[in-house]
Amino acid sequence: AEPPTFDCHATTTLATIHPVAPAYNGLLKFRGDVNKKLEPVGDLAKSWTVSADGLTYTFKLHSGVKFHDGTPLTSADVKASYERIFKPPQGVISLRATYYADFAGVEAPDAETVVFKTKGPVAGVMGLLASPFNCIYSAAKLAQNPKYPETEVMGSGPFQYVEYVRGSSWTAKR
Numbered sequence: 001a002e003p004p005t006f007d008c009h010a011t012t013t014l015a016t017i018h019p020v021a022p023a024y025n026g027l028l029k030f031r032g033d034v035n036k037k038l039e040p041v042g043d044l045a046k047s048w049t050v051s052a053d054g055l056t057y058t059f060k061l062h063s064g065v066k067f068h069d070g071t072p073l074t075s076a077d078v079k080a081s082y083e084r085i086f087k088p089p090q091g092v093i094s095l096r097a098t099y100y101a102d103f104a105g106v107e108a109p110d111a112e113t114v115v116f117k118t119k120g121p122v123a124g125v126m127g128l129l130a131s132p133f134n135c136i137y138s139a140a141k142l143a144q145n146p147k148y149p150e151t152e153v154m155g156s157g158p159f160q161y162v163e164y165v166r167g168s169s170w171t172a173k174r
Helices: 014-023 075-086 125-129 139-144
Strands: 028-031 039-042 045-050 056-061 103-110 113-118 160-165 169-173
Touching: 014 160, 014 169, 028 125, 039 045, 039 125, 056 075, 075 103, 075 113, 075 139, 113 125
Parallel strands: none
Antiparallel strands: 028 039, 045 056, 056 113, 103 113, 160 169
């Protein structure tokens, strides 16, 4: 199948996520196999805490992570990416915005900390945050063009996009 877009936030099709996701990191990711329950584990997040009332989720990020263009990935990028998912700007599609209706917001108090607040108890917060469709995009690039992920693949994941030939091939390098 052909990816209708390269924007992880705008689609639910495996035709996008299979080739595109290896170029990105998420805050969390799922780990497990067919014989075990899939569980959210850290990807960009190295640790996290949940407040006693269950309304605040604080994540500490790994330091030294860089996007493929060499710029540092910080909490500002995580914040901008989730804000784009929660409440996309005009003309941007987020197919998961309704999943986050009970989130009050996301903050980036310093370069390595991300804080999510919910309006009330929310079931499955960690699973929501671990969705492979929650690619973390560059906040700087989103500020320049909120639609750049539709046509440009530039993440921080283990594979860097090289070329896509429609109907023929997808090439990435390790």
